Amino acid sequence: MIKQHGYKYSFNPNKCDECGGKCCYGESGYIFVSIDEIMAIATFLGMSVEEFCMKYVKRVDNIRFSLIEKKCKDKSKGMSCIFFDENTNKCSIYQVRPQQCISFPFWEQYKGKTDSIKSRCIGICVTNE
Numbered sequence: 001m002i003k004q005h006g007y008k009y010s011f012n013p014n015k016c017d018e019c020g021g022k023c024c025y026g027e028s029g030y031i032f033v034s035i036d037e038i039m040a041i042a043t044f045l046g047m048s049v050e051e052f053c054m055k056y057v058k059r060v061d062n063i064r065f066s067l068i069e070k071k072c073k074d075k076s077k078g079m080s081c082i083f084f085d086e087n088t089n090k091c092s093i094y095q096v097r098p099q100q101c102i103s104f105p106f107w108e109q110y111k112g113k114t115d116s117i118k119s120r121c122i123g124i125c126v127t128n129e
Contacts, residue, residue, distance in 0.1 A: 001125065004106045008114050008127055011105055015123035020089040022120055023104045025080035030066040033057065033098045038065065044096045056082055067098070 001010045033041070042052035053065075060066050069079040073086050080086070081101075083093045091097055105124060110117040118124045 002106075003127070007106055007111060009105075009117065009124045010127055011121070012123040012125060015121075019122045021080075021084055021091070022122075023101070024084035024091060025072055025077045026120075028069060028079045030060055030064075031069070031081050031098060032060070032100050033065050033067055035065075037096070037098045040096045041093055041098075044093060 001012055003010045038052065038057060039049055041056075042049045045052065047055075056068055057065050058068050068082050070082050072078060072080050081091070083091055083097075085092045091101070105117050105121045114124075114126055118126065
């Protein structure tokens with residue numbers, strides 16, 4: 001179990017194989033990536049940074065970058081990260097996924113919303129902290 005100070009829940013990462021990637025799809029949003037993360041993912045995929053950026057990255061606010069999204073085949077799921085494989089329900093760049101993905105479910109937006117994150121992630125265990 002993973003715990004983080006200030007959150008009223010802990011997270012069991014072993015549940016990730018069971019959930020079907022619910023953290024990778026849903027409402028449209030940003031999947032922020034740093035320059036270092038862009039370089040690591042491009043290398044992992046055997047692409048140049050320029051080629052990778054042209055194909056998979058969009059600029060946000062003139063200073064930040066996000067991976068692009070795609071519409072899910074199952075329209076009820078909404079949008080997903082471009083690297084979410086809907087056939088396996090897994091991340092195709094898991095080994096080099098961005099810090100934003102690594103830090104899930106400990107995002108600031110869920111700090112006081114235990115019910116919201118619990119409905120989204122089966123690995124959540126509510127604590128009395």
